[in-house]
């Protein structure tokens with residue numbers, strides 16, 4: 001079994017590389033892919049760099065070039081659901097692109113022809129995450145993620161995304177990974193730890209909690225590997 005673990009920022013995969021300790025580095029398409037193995041599972045790890053385009057390229061490469069059979073995304077996110085606080089973990093049930101907009105032609109936000117507003121994550125992987133959370137007595141919210149090529153740090157935009165997509169969190173890569181994995185028929189899950197509240201203080205909160213929240217998400221992913 002070959003599993004890809006993907007983040008967007010180096011801070012989101014550093015805890016993984018530190019945990020696994022030894023790995024090969026392969027340079028490709030202006031990025032680096034790290035290969036290792038863990039408990040008989042072949043792993044390929046990468047951070048995409050920020051945003052939907054970078055995430056699509058990396059997710060496609062992990063699958064098409066490196067042969068990943070499942071893809072786990074680990075990272076941080078901004079909370080839209082007021083009950084989500086910094087450090088809380090969220091596993092996505094489905095993801096949408098909040099900045100995809102051809103409403104001029106009568107389509108809903110997040111929709112383009114031959115597509116869908118939401119892409120669902122793999123139910124088995126989501127159930128595994130819930131099982132691990134129960135075993136480790138870690139609170140885990142199952143929710144909807146809205147992805148867009150913007151760092152959300154404004155209450156008005158935050159509320160619009162929350163309401164329009166009924167989304168619990170926002171980030172900049174998950175929905176594009178979802179489109180790629182869905183098209184290539186690769187089971188995937190998106191796990192995010194909250195780093196900020198996507199409001200006017202989001203930048204400061206993000207800077208303060210990126211590392212600790214990224215570590216929390218990465219540790220949870222490792223716990224999932226132990227049960228795969």
Ligand SMILES: Nc1ncnc2c(CN3C[C@H](CSc4cnccn4)[C@@H](O)C3)c[nH]c12
Nearest residue numbers: 008050076077078150151152170171172198
């Ligand atoms: N409020 C929010 N809105 C949108 N996305 C997020 C995220 C998740 N990641 C973090 C990072 C922010 S941009 C970036 C650029 N340079 C430095 C740090 N972050 C991008 O990869 C998306 C956490 N909080 C978010």
